[in-house]
Amino acid sequence: MFDLTGQIAFVTGGANGIGKGIVEALSQAGAFVIIGDIDEENGKKTAEKVNGQYVYLDVTNQALCEKVVNQIVEEHGKLNILCSNTGIFPQVMIEDMTESDWNKTIDINLKGMFFVVQQALKVMKKQNYGRVILTSSVTGPITGYPGWAHYGASKAGQLGFMRSAALEYAKFGVTVNAIQPGNILTEGLKAQGEAYLEGTRQIVPTHELGEPIDIGYAAVFFGAKETKYITGQCIVVDGGQILPEEPSG
């Protein structure tokens, strides 16, 4: 049912990890996918794999975000789907957190999201059509984790932004939704160390970490023209990790 043939999609942070899974799923569904990332080497490799396109993008650079989105529209005539997925998650305990630690995470995850989404919304409003999909997290909006206070704040902030954006753009045929991944096995997650990964496997009901493509399929759902009546909403993709269990015995 979800055929994205003819759709132009832009995925930030699409060179690696979850972004790459989103790129692959959108491409499998028929979309032409453009990857915006600071990682030129892997961005080009991923683009080549899906017969897509790579463009250098640092989401913290507002002028560059504007230029890149405008270039996509000039070259392809439209932008149907934006997946704002770029994010970092370094762990720092609150007492040790410097202003620079705070700013870096908020700048990339929250301000960078705003810079890209703002440009895409302008285009989508003119087209009277668009799908904006944010990669948020369960951490922040639903759960917490020691060392991720700044990260959680950025991810909860994304959802606050999403709800207002959904309301502002609903009358222009644009939906704005978010995916909340649990623990998905990416280079970013591997950086938390084997003890974290193993501990997580134990507590996820499936006893498995998620794969990037699991997030990709949720992006296809929100990216489809058929899901036009869903806006300002979230899908949790976490293998059931956040579900509270009934006490046993």
Ligand code: NAD
């Ligand atoms: P990752 O580190 O594997 O990939 C992140 C990508 O973003 C990389 O390609 C990197 O080059 C790119 N990037 C970093 N800074 C950038 C910048 N300034 N401009 C443009 N691109 C930049 O991370 P991931 O695990 O794939 O995470 C992707 C998204 O999913 C993030 O928003 C993260 O918060 C979210 N998320 C991940 C998990 C998980 O378990 N992996 C869970 C919940 C949410």
